[in-house]
Amino acid sequence: MKLNKTVLALAISAVILSGCSEDEKDASLTDGTQNAASGINDASTSGLNNGSGLSGSEMNASGMYPNAGIGPEFSDPNNPLSKSTIYFMLDSSQVQDDFVPVIAAHAQYLVAHPDQRVVMEGHGDERGSREYNIALGEQRAKSIVSMMKVQGVTDGQLQVVSYGEEKPASLGHDEASWELNRRVEIAYQGK
Amino acid sequence: MSFFRKILLIGLVSFYVPSSYAEMTIEITEGIESALPISVVPFGMQGASGVPVDVSFVVDADLGRSGYFKILDKQSMPAKPNTAEAVQFKDWQALGQNYLVIGQVIEDHGQYNVQFQLFDVYKSEQLMGYRMTSSAAELRRTAHHISDLIFEKLTGKKGVFSGRIAYITSSRQGKQSNHKLQVSDADGFNAQTIASSVEPLMSPAWSPDGRKIAYVSFEKKSAAIYIQTLATGERERVAEFPGINGAPSWSPDGGKLALTLSKDGNPDIFILNLMTRSLTKLTKSFAIDTEPTWSPDGSSIVFTSDRGGKPQLYIMSSQGGDEKRLTFSGNYNARASFSPDGKSIAMVHGNGSDYRIAVMDMATKSVNVITDGRSDESPSFAPNGSMILYASRKGNAGYLSAVSLDGKMQQKLVFDSSEIREPAWSP
Secondary structure (H helix, E strand, O other): OOOOOOOOOOOOOOOOOOOOOHHHHHHOOOOOOOOHHHOOOOOOOOOOOOOOOOHHHHOOOOOOOOOHHHOHHHHOOOOHHHOOEEEOOOOOOOOOHHHHHHHHHHHHHHHHOOOOOEEEEEEOOOOOOHHHHHHHHHHHHHHHHHHHHHOOOOHHHEEEEEEEOOOOOOOOOOHHHHHHHOEEEEEEOOO | OHHHHOOOOOOEEEOOOOOOOHHHHHHHHHHHHHOEEEEEOOOEEEOOOOOOOOHHHHHHHHHHHOOOEEEOOHHHOOOOOOOHHHOOHHHHHHOOOOEEEEEEEEEEOOEEEEEEEEEEOOOOEEEEEEEEEEEOOOHHHHHHHHHHHHHHHHHOOOOOOOOEEEEEEEEEEOOEEEEEEEEEEOOOOOOEEEEEEOOOEEEEEEOOOOOEEEEEEOOOOOOEEEEEEOOOOOEEEEEOOOOOEEEEEEOOOOOEEEEEEOOOOOOEEEEEEOOOOOEEEOOOOOOOEEEEEEOOOOOEEEEEEOOOOOOEEEEEEOOOOOOEEOOOOOOEEEEEEEOOOOOEEEEEEEEOOEEEEEEEEOOOOOEEEOOOOOEOEEEEEOOOOOEEEEEEEEOOEEEEEEEEOOOOOEEEEOOOOOEEEEEEEOO
16 A cells, blocks of 8 residues: 655555454455455555645744745745744743744735735644644634734635644653644645 | 554553552552452463463453452462362462462364363352363454453453454654554454554544444544444545544444534534434533533533633533533543443543543542553543553653553553554443
């Protein structure tokens, strides 16, 4: 089964859960769906993708300028547009003062480029429950969205997705990593 | 299918006392005293090519981690009888043993005849005896079946050792992540992958009949809820609204799914009727409402909400309305899971920087913390209510752990994947 990285393909392998042996399962991989007693079959492998071209958003804090493909200002360290990650305090979706100019710069750019769309990817650290962290990540993304809308960015330009703690930027399990993981990544589309 | 073989399980039975909860200590002492002393004598094995599974070892481990039994270690056994005639009950009485299990596994042309007997040591009489035939492949299952029979005979509760667990693993190769939804036996053996994706998978939930699993997948770079039938691998997308599609929880009759949607602006609890596909909005707060779970009688739903500032558990009618706060101790109580009898709920309990599993008695509302980790999460009751399975972490290693309800017995399941989480025990 191939996983196509570029089109974000999904592979679903489905197996029959019965009580039979590993050996039987291994031997019956090609038996097909009818043979329920055989234990396993590769029932569906579906390539599901929406071709939305979000590959750049997969870059996290380790990628220096994830939106560099949009324009030179996004990789100029002196330009606030080069910053695309907004960090948050524990269990909070309040935007900290330091990041207000960064968000304002992005809002300004988006107002000037009404065809440009961005995805706000909300994230949390690993502490606490996972679905609550999904909700928290969404609140973080939405607090940036509402700031941008106040500055004139339109609804159609802004999309929100929360990954909660499921896509950490830093894989450590300490405060230093948690700080890096409580974040919203501003991902420009069509990079 | 090499991933079938990747899972390594190390069973560790450990006693521990969470030091910061003094009231727990008393309960633990009581628990140990009430555990039934039982000896599982290593089964006699006869066969030209050996016996691939140590059946008595599996039975011993099953009974031990249930928390209901105090297992005599092999070194302390006065003898290793394999037949009823060879049992000297006085020797076992002298060791304070209430029960004795003996057995034999005899190979016969690739098949295995497994027989075992359970004795009441003080009455010097047999309580139960079975003979069964098993293929090599079925020997583990046969052993779990024996554990179930013994457990039910002695406790009056149904055994859960033949059950299954679902959980999520993830691994990374460079920038590429691979997430899997897997199902294994209750002791972690025989893992099978039922779904995999480069994007996150979350929140597996068994249907009440054990035939389907609902879960969240980000495979399209946004959240959607799927229901997958285990026998066929067929699946159906049941929720794909803008925003959050999360936290699926089956109604006890299997006809409805409670879930979290944020399509109206902020996360709220909804009920999806799986027959009619009609959607009913249950909570309407401006705060986060998520992680619904049904009471076993279907009348109530407990959920997590931060409407009071911090995440706490609330209870409401599954018909809507009558919302009441349930938890008051600790600054973080989330991800509730009802015990099968509806008398208690397990939750993630945060106090300071530690997140542990706690159990609330629904009648008295008293809360007992039963684990001592730093980031314990996703509690799931065994179908007989005797144990709670949860995800834990020590350093960089994530693992699943099973703890008895009083916290005194704990078993750690170590898998080769360092990211394993969200265990769900099959009904």
